[in-house]
Amino acid sequence: NAGVTQTPKFQVLKTGQSMTLQCAQDMNHEYMSWYRQDPGMGLRLIHYSVGAGITDQGEVPNGYNVSRSTTEDFPLRLLSAAPSQTSVYFCASSYGDSRNYGYTFGSGTRLTVV
């Protein structure tokens, strides 16, 4: 099992560019989420999905889109990158109700917007 795989690990974008952060898991997890981590602010939830075809907004969804066409993949799209989106992005997944199992995290994507 590879667990949760995020690509790329590092990315530099210019303001206004768009890109997609990839997240894939091979554990047949139903729940998947995207978080961003900023200094002094912990992890903030961007979007999450409780299963294929279902997505919902988290705490800081503006400027990001997600889709969940398969159980395995949960890509995060930045529509028009802004310097405020410079952050480390983590994808996480969980089997069913994460209350019993906790989340498995990817190793992160460090994004810089200049």
Added chain:
Amino acid sequence: GEDVEQSLFLSVREGDSSVINCTYTDSSSTYLYWYKQEPGAGLQLLTYIFSNMDMKQDQRLTVLLNKKDKHLSLRIADTQTGDSAIYFCAENTDKLIFGTGTRLQVFP
């Protein structure tokens, strides 16, 4: 509302005990978690406690939960340099909400 708070830094001497504290606001949280993040890595689940428990012990880790005060703590006995990391508490109602993280520094 959902809000999880932690102090930002803790510094301890190797061999001493570390206590990391966390307060949360959502009384409907059924599970509370502690995650560890080492430099350049993602988060690893350390331990969790169900909301009807007061204490959970797992080797060097002890979790205490005061549900009345909505206070959670993680005690690490015999702290080692390898314990240096950022520690996050998290509450789970229908989503996982993280605290700001406590950076633990262990010095010789």
